[in-house]
Amino acid sequence: MPDGSEEDYVDYVSARIPALRRLAYLLTSDAHRAADLVQQTITTLYVKRRRARAADNLDAYVRTMLVRTFLDEKRLAWARVRLFREMPEPPPFVDGGSEDRQVVHAALRRVPRRQQAVLVLRFFYDLPVEEVAAVLGCSAGTVKSQTSRGLATLRRLLGERDFAGFSAVR
DSSP states (O other): OOSOOHHHHHHHHHHHHHHHHHHHHHHHSOHHHHHHHHHHHHHHHHHTHHHHHTOSOHHHHHHHHHHHHHHHGGGSGGGGOOSSSSOOOOOOOOOSSOOHHHHHHHHHTTSOHHHHHHHIIIIISOOOHHHHHHHHTSOHHHHHHHHHHHHHHHHHHHTTOOOTTSSSOO
């Protein structure tokens, strides 16, 4: 968004929607929630487009907005609204030759949100520790400890299955 005009905003968002949806889906594992998360992010970007224009790396700035919106979502009042007296059981996992990625997604949904965000940014987006720390607004040490805890949780959930890329903290 070189000059911050509405046309530049529309062009930028139109080009980045697929990448934003991928990131949002990796974080939420739900297409509807991912669409809501992307919508909230691009709406906030529109409101803050003058500030975004000053960012050194606009893609990193928007990715940070999306991840922080995801992490802050639990604090919002609507997130506490219950449509059911009791939470419905998650759909049963069917191990009928499903791909490893589906297994990892199912396990990733059960990892705490902050650890989930760290794992997605570190391993799906292959971001270095320092960049993840900047996105989450924490120290590199926190990213490393959250990565370690998240991987330990995933290993426990996956029953010690060995998945390439998830076997060691980088």
